[in-house]
Amino acid sequence: MMIYNLIPFGDYCRGLLNALHLIFFGGMFLLLFLIICSINVYDKVKNKNKFDLIPVILFLTFAVFLYALLELDYSRFWTTPTLMGSVSLDNSPKSGYLTLYKDGTFEATYNSADFSCTYVGSYKIDHDTLKLERTDLSTETDALFATGYLISTRKKELKPLHTKYRTIAIIE
Numbered sequence: 252m253m254i255y256n257l258i259p260f261g262d263y264c265r266g267l268l269n270a271l272h273l274i275f276f277g278g279m280f281l282l283l284f285l286i287i288c289s290i291n292v293y294d295k296v297k298n299k300n301k302f303d304l305i306p307v308i309l310f311l312t313f314a315v316f317l318y319a320l321l322e323l324d325y326s327r328f329w330t331t332p333t334l335m336g337s338v339s340l341d342n343s344p345k346s347g348y349l350t351l352y353k354d355g356t357f358e359a360t361y362n363s364a365d366f367s368c369t370y371v372g373s374y375k376i377d378h379d380t381l382k383l384e385r386t387d388l389s390t391e392t393d394a395l396f397a398t399g400y401l402i403s404t405r406k407k408e409l410k411p412l413h414t415k416y417r418t419i420a421i422i423e
Contacts, residue, residue, distance in 0.1 A: 266366025
């Protein structure tokens with residue numbers, strides 16, 4: 252269940268509760284590992300039995316796997332970004348990032364004070380118009396992202412087709 256939240260397939264949200272889950276379950280896993288190793292060391296010293304390396308190998312395997320997933324930082328390593336942009340609301344903790352990928356998909360990340368949600372979909376670019384092909388994007392992100400933008404490479408911004416949305420600044 253914890254690993255599902257670390258692999259970026261489809262829409263996902265993360266926040267303070269996910270971090271607390273990781274700390275709690277990671278602590279439980281570490282405590283269990285230490286107890287098993289202590290029993291193994293005691294058994295080796297007391298009864299002269301061989302030290303059981305299987306728990307150590309399992310622990311190291313899971314630790315390396317978890318470390319690799321955390322280092323990826325929810326990135327989509329199988330494709331490369333072509334355009335990245337950011338948007339923020341004045342006097343509000345809400346902000347967002349839009350990333351377009353080479354394979355024709357996008358990620359719109361909606362950040363709030365204690366959580367962030369990422370919504371995935373497809374996009375098409377027709378001349379200077381970007382069309383995000385996801386109809387519920389505006390409602391899911393509290394009107395932070397629109398579904399259509401004019402691309403202005405000269406001003407380095409994505410200007411929404413409707414005036415009620417904010418302009419996205421293109422990040423180099």
